[in-house]
Amino acid sequence: MATKTFAGVSIEVNDDGYLVNSTDWTKKIAADMAKEEGIEITDTHYEVLNFIRTKIGNGENLTIRGIGKSGIVDIKGFYKLFPGAPLKKATKLAGVAKPTSCI
Amino acid sequence: MKKLLILGAGTGGTIMANKMRKTLSREKWDITIIDQYKTHYYQPGFLFIPFGIYKAKDVVKPKSDFFPVGVNVIYSPIERIEAEKNQVLLDQGVVLKYDYLIIATGTKTAPEETPGLKGNLWHKSIFDFYTIEGATALAEHFKTWEGGKLVLNIAELPYKCPVAPLEFVFFADAFFTERGLRDKIDITYVTPLPGAFTKPRATKMLGELLDEKNINIIPDFNIAEVNNEEKKIVDYAGIEIPFDCLISIPTNMGDAMIERSGLGDELNFVHTDKHTLQSEKFDNIFIIGDAANVPTSKAGSVVHFMADIMEENLLCAIQGRPFTAHFDGHANCYIETGYGKGTLIDFNYDTEPLAGSFPFPGIGPFGLLKVTRMNHYGKLIFRWIYWHVLLKGKEMPIEAEMQMAGKKL
Numbered sequence: 001m002a003t004k005t006f007a008g009v010s011i012e013v014n015d016d017g018y019l020v021n022s023t024d025w026t027k028k029i030a031a032d033m034a035k036e037e038g039i040e041i042t043d044t045h046y047e048v049l050n051f052i053r054t055k056i057g058n059g060e061n062l063t064i065r066g067i068g069k070s071g072i073v074d075i076k077g078f079y080k081l082f083p084g085a086p087l088k089k090a091t092k093l094a095g096v097a098k099p100t101s102c103i
Numbered sequence: 104m105k106k107l108l109i110l111g112a113g114t115g116g117t118i119m120a121n122k123m124r125k126t127l128s129r130e131k132w133d134i135t136i137i138d139q140y141k142t143h144y145y146q147p148g149f150l151f152i153p154f155g156i157y158k159a160k161d162v163v164k165p166k167s168d169f170f171p172v173g174v175n176v177i178y179s180p181i182e183r184i185e186a187e188k189n190q191v192l193l194d195q196g197v198v199l200k201y202d203y204l205i206i207a208t209g210t211k212t213a214p215e216e217t218p219g220l221k222g223n224l225w226h227k228s229i230f231d232f233y234t235i236e237g238a239t240a241l242a243e244h245f246k247t248w249e250g251g252k253l254v255l256n257i258a259e260l261p262y263k264c265p266v267a268p269l270e271f272v273f274f275a276d277a278f279f280t281e282r283g284l285r286d287k288i289d290i291t292y293v294t295p296l297p298g299a300f301t302k303p304r305a306t307k308m309l310g311e312l313l314d315e316k317n318i319n320i321i322p323d324f325n326i327a328e329v330n331n332e333e334k335k336i337v338d339y340a341g342i343e344i345p346f347d348c349l350i351s352i353p354t355n356m357g358d359a360m361i362e363r364s365g366l367g368d369e370l371n372f373v374h375t376d377k378h379t380l381q382s383e384k385f386d387n388i389f390i391i392g393d394a395a396n397v398p399t400s401k402a403g404s405v406v407h408f409m410a411d412i413m414e415e416n417l418l419c420a421i422q423g424r425p426f427t428a429h430f431d432g433h434a435n436c437y438i439e440t441g442y443g444k445g446t447l448i449d450f451n452y453d454t455e456p457l458a459g460s461f462p463f464p465g466i467g468p469f470g471l472l473k474v475t476r477m478n479h480y481g482k483l484i485f486r487w488i489y490w491h492v493l494l495k496g497k498e499m500p501i502e503a504e505m506q507m508a509g510k511k512l
Contacts, residue, residue, distance in 0.1 A: 075327070084340060
């Protein structure tokens, strides 16, 4: 398992760059990861990340629709915050596992 | 007299009515099944209708043909479940009390969730094939269609019968090739998934099949709206895909009654323990099939496997014993690939679809992750099995729990 340095601390990450231990997460790590993704992190970003961490912490499913109904951003706003692949980027920055879609 | 109430008389509800009427004593248990509709659709058959293989009459029978003797049947819309009071309200103030409740209200397409989808072009240039109306309208359209851009779009996860959209484009390739029109038709498969399917080996195999059949795939596309004037679909990131004929798999949602009852998630699927099939909130409520929010396919095969587990666990609950059956998410899907051939996948919550033989290890007759003629016959013969064996809750030679024997890791 690889490690990576965020905010001056060495953290375990998987091959896709997601945190191995969600408990390692701090706001500073998120800010550093955001820079790598070319995202300038704002309070709204943090609100979304906290929403995601709470949902995953409760063992709930995470969907783009769910984030659109969170009251923090609508789906278009979510795409603006995390351009391209919002759910993949947001989960990475939230320090949780990459969502696996099951059908 | 104790009361078992079953909401919904589709595949899951009908199987459970048959199973539980055999299992529970008639002297002690009253069983009632409720549905607002009188027609049972063989939903796997909808896929065949646009290509003229089946007609509407091939996929409908009265629901009443499949209810066992000794079960009360009520045809009525359901207003809501009052789980705290162990009762269900029908319309016009009818109240039904229950000791145990089975929710089997399924899922349905909700095209109104995507702006512009149900606009001017609905059932003219835009079709669904998950309803009898959509499938038959599309059959008419294909009779005279002269070609252009055929775009299939999956709006959102989860959706019913996850392999059907793939089968649709495979069928379309064969259908238009046989009519000498294939070179005038550009087929594009547009999905919110990162590839053709979810699990690695099936995605690879099915992705190669798309490629072989000259079908384009556009992954990671989350539809925001349909532009009817310019005939294109637009995703949230601004990507636009033009179409002449759009086949939509609309958003799937559970019954609105689930929302009124406060039992569901944001898509009205009921919060369900994925192993016991019991409600996460109420011990005397069980959920079968598409209505449940469990992370496996919304498909008839899953319902059939769930039914075996539910029968056992419901008895455990009634007799005050710990649960003995454990649902593993088992799904088993025959996939039509066109030209009289098909493939087959078998998987569960933890194990992805693998190659091998099924159901008898080393013998088959069906081949997993292989394209064979036998797999296609398996699919065709299934319609007979569905009406005569499955709905009646009879035994089939396939275990509810997924088997590893005969599979190659």
